[in-house]
Amino acid sequence: xxxxxxxxxxxxxxxxxxxxxxxxxxxxxxxxxxxxxxxxxxxxxxxxxxxxxxxxxxxxxxxxxxxxxxxxxxxxxxxxxxxxxxxxxxxxxxxxxxxxxxxxxxxxxxxxxxxxxxxxxxxxxxxxxxxxxxxxxxxxxxxxxxxxxxxxxxxxxxxxxxxxxxxxxxxxxxxxxxxxxxxxxxxxxxxxxxxxxxxxxxxxxxxxxxxxxxxxxxxxxxxxxxxxxxxxxxxxxxxxxx
Ligand SMILES: C[S@@+](CC[C@H](N)C(=O)[O-])C[C@H]1O[C@@H](n2cnc3c(N)ncnc32)[C@H](O)[C@@H]1O
Numbered sequence: 001x002x003x004x005x006x007x008x009x010x011x012x013x014x015x016x017x018x019x020x021x022x023x024x025x026x027x028x029x030x031x032x033x034x035x036x037x038x039x040x041x042x043x044x045x046x047x048x049x050x051x052x053x054x055x056x057x058x059x060x061x062x063x064x065x066x067x068x069x070x071x072x073x074x075x076x077x078x079x080x081x082x083x084x085x086x087x088x089x090x091x092x093x094x095x096x097x098x099x100x101x102x103x104x105x106x107x108x109x110x111x112x113x114x115x116x117x118x119x120x121x122x123x124x125x126x127x128x129x130x131x132x133x134x135x136x137x138x139x140x141x142x143x144x145x146x147x148x149x150x151x152x153x154x155x156x157x158x159x160x161x162x163x164x165x166x167x168x169x170x171x172x173x174x175x176x177x178x179x180x181x182x183x184x185x186x187x188x189x190x191x192x193x194x195x196x197x198x199x200x201x202x203x204x205x206x207x208x209x210x211x212x213x214x215x216x217x218x219x220x221x222x223x224x225x226x227x228x229x230x231x232x233x234x235x236x237x238x239x240x241x242x
Contacts, residue, residue, distance in 0.1 A: 025058040027210040032197040037064040049115035055122035059085030104133040125176035154178040159231040190238040
């Protein structure tokens with residue numbers, strides 16, 4: 001028997017990717033201004049490159065990257081997410097993207113096999129796993145190629161509703177995004193820049209059923225009270241040339 005869908009998964013991203021990939025997809029598909037690809041185009045030349053998209057999810061990042069590159073290989077650990085991405089690629093007739101099952105911690109590609117390795121909001125926050133993923137990303141990238149990690153900036157989990165979502169558990173010293181930032185900059189010599197993007201939902205119901213479903217009851221209550229339909233995200237882009 002199907003268990004009933006809850007109103008929120010209270011930040012349990014592991015449950016989201018396995019049981020509700022379509023909700024993640026609906027959340028990720030809400031337009032942002034600027035788009036991730038606008039930012040990539042402005043800062044990096046990825047034209048005509050073969051790109052590895054690490055943690056490709058339901059395919060949104062791979063599809064955006066495919067619009068400016070030769071080929072994108074999406075690497076994804078969860079079958080449900082990867083299958084959704086494959087189905088969407090067919091529906092959208094995007095032919096320069098392929099999806100592979102696998103983990104960032106042991107990338108099943110040879111050394112120097114892609115022009116750039118990119119991860120867009122890859123959820124790895126354990127110190128040794130971050131190091132392993134970055135070593136793997138560097139290993140498979142050709143000399144002179146980019147390794148790019150785009151994630152939420154420190155203290156910005158959930159965008160500008162961070163303080164509502166985190167409430168009393170607000171972190172003051174180093175949060176999970178801060179761990180990534182410290183390791184990439186101090187141990188691997190990455191440079192970085194931050195940017196803001198505004199995500200606009202078409203209705204209060206839509207933001208509650210996607211963003212609210214993921215980020216929890218506190219966020220849902222706040223959105224209902226304020227009738228807010230947008231979230232401002234601050235992203236940090238770490239980059240390194242091999
Ligand atoms: C926040 S989603 C981002 C999806 C996609 N990059 C996008 O921007 O649309 C993160 C994805 O990373 C995947 N993931 C988590 N750990 C991973 C790992 N070790 N290796 C590969 N993928 C992983 C999750 O299953 C999820 O689909």
